[in-house]
Amino acid sequence: MILRELGDGDALYRVIVPRWSHAPTSGAGAARKGGRFNRPGLEALYLSKETATALEEYRQYELLLPPGTLVTFIVGPLLVVDFSGGFEGGRWEPIWADYACNWRRLAFDERSEPPSWVLGDLALDAGAAGILFPSAANPGGTNLVLFNSSQLPARMLRVHDPDRHLPDDARSWSETDDTRD
Numbered sequence: 001m002i003l004r005e006l007g008d009g010d011a012l013y014r015v016i017v018p019r020w021s022h023a024p025t026s027g028a029g030a031a032r033k034g035g036r037f038n039r040p041g042l043e044a045l046y047l048s049k050e051t052a053t054a055l056e057e058y059r060q061y062e063l064l065l066p067p068g069t070l071v072t073f074i075v076g077p078l079l080v081v082d083f084s085g086g087f088e089g090g091r092w093e094p095i096w097a098d099y100a101c102n103w104r105r106l107a108f109d110e111r112s113e114p115p116s117w118v119l120g121d122l123a124l125d126a127g128a129a130g131i132l133f134p135s136a137a138n139p140g141g142t143n144l145v146l147f148n149s150s151q152l153p154a155r156m157l158r159v160h161d162p163d164r165h166l167p168d169d170a171r172s173w174s175e176t177d178d179t180r181d
Helices: 028-033 051-059 094-098 103-109 115-125 175-179
Strands: 003-006 010-016 044-048 069-075 078-082 130-134 142-147 157-159
Touching: 010 051, 028 044, 044 051, 051 069, 051 142, 078 115, 094 115, 103 115, 115 130, 115 142
Parallel strands: 078 130
Antiparallel strands: 003 078, 010 044, 010 069, 044 142, 069 157, 130 142
16 A cells, blocks of 8 residues: 655645535535445545546536536645555555445445445555545546545645635525425
C-alpha cells in the first residue's frame, strides 16, 4: 500500500445537491447506504482533484445534469492511500484490482460484500484518512474519499467560501420542498 501525505492547502472539488449546501463536509449521505469505499454506517466524503471530474461524478452518467453547487474544499495535511495511478501488479495486493467493481450491484442486488469496501477497511487499518483513486466517471481524473469527514479538524478539511454564499443551516429549505411537482 502506498501512503502519502496530501499537502497543506490542496484544493479539491465536489458538486453538492443545493438542499445540503449548509453541510458540505458531511459524509452522512454516503453513510446511509454506503459508497464505493465505505460500508453503510461509515461516513465518507467523495471529492475530486479536477472540477470536470467533480461534475462528471455528480452527473453519474445521466444525460441531463441536475442542479448542483460546485464547492471548493481545502484539504491537508492528511495521510492517504495513494492509489491514483490505479492497479499495477506487484505494487498492490491483488484485491486492489477490483477497486472499480460494481459495488452497487454487489451490495444491493447480490447482497454480497463489495471488494472495494474491504479496501476502505484496509486504508482505515493503515491509519489513512482516505484513498486517492482514479475516476471511473471521468477517465484521467482523480478522486479522494475521506472517511469520517465531519470529525476531521477544520485545519484539515475546510470549505472555501470567503463571501459566505453557502447557508449556515437548513432553514433555507421548507418541509414542503420534497412535494414539489
